[in-house]
Amino acid sequence: MACEEGLVPPVLRGRIDELEPEALRAADAADAIDARLAAWPAWARARFTLKPRIGSSARGRVAGADGRVDRETLGAALARLAERGGALLEPWLERRADFSVQLHVASEGVTVLASLEQEVAPSGVFLGHRGEIDSRGRIFSGHPAEESLREAAAGVAVAARERGYVGPCGVDGFSFREPETGAEALRPVVELNARFTAGTVTAGLIRRALPHVKRALGLGPGERLRFRFRLQDAEPPAPSDRGFRVGFGPADGPAAPSLVFDRAPES
Structure with a gap:
């Protein structure tokens, strides 16, 4: 869908290979993957991933480096990837956010509920969110590419609606170091999660806390507060003297969720 909508950054065009289940079940599947990798430039072969077309939280990925995938690992994964609707072979980019x-x-129609910056482990597992909120309850990532992210996500959601989907969803993307120039670039759409996501929950918690935050910090029109939500936080960050921490009742304690609001430092 991202390819159809023109949302793949130039450096990745022609370097994201879709592998159908039949191709993954073929006797020469591993050799065919080697041939695809051989056609990539050196930077793309340096580190790459073979991942399920339909998946979650980085499960089922097979990592490769220097143009090679361990044959034993790959052989064990091919049937599993075929059962999950196929796979995507793509370079691993140096993510910035x-x-x-x-x-x-x-x-x-489609309504944008929030845009968030994700906190993600190196393996791709979700850890939490951060961003900004204004007095009207609008939630922003705070990144300079905010509008591009929202526009791209809305376009994908409209395409999903045209294919019959209705309900909540999340569209994930990231910024990265462009491997050929070193500049920061944007991949606004990586995947569509056609379901309630952790981001849906985060947005709901933030809006639920907004009246209390306004009373505590005096958030007014034209102002924004920063927030940070962590799904599990063994050592929750203490708010500054310009901040406010939301309690989670019996859940408070070690490894409990944490949600902290803070005013940006005065310049």
Whole structure:
């Protein structure tokens, strides 16, 4: 869908290979993958991944480096990837920041609910979110590419609606170091999560806390507060003297969720 909508950055065009289940079940599947890798430039072969077309939280990925995938690992993964609807073979980019735009798709249109910066482990596992909120409850990632992220996500959600999907969803993307120039670039769409996501929950918690935050910090029109939500935080960050921490009742304690709001430092 991202390719159809023109949302793949130039450096990746022609370097994301879709492998159908039949190709993954073929006797020469591993050799065919080697041939695809051989056609890539050196930077793309240096580190890459073979991942399920339909998956979650980085499960089922096979990592490769220097143009090679361990044959034993690959052989064990091919049938599993075929069962999950196929796979994508793509270069691994040096990520700068991860994002998630939350939307609701209805028969009459698409609504953007929030855009968030994600905190993600090196393996790709979700850890939490951060961003900014204004006095009206609008939630932003705070990144300079904010509008590009929202526009791209809305376009994908509209395409999903045209294919019959209705309900909540999240569109993930990221910024990365462009391997040939070193400049920061944007991949606004990596995947569509056609379901309630952790970002949906985060946005709901933030909006639920907003009246209390306004009373504590005096958030007014034209102002924004920073926030940081962690799903599990063994050592929750203490808010500054310009901040406010939301309690989670019996859940408070070691490894409990944490949600902290803070005013940006005065310049």
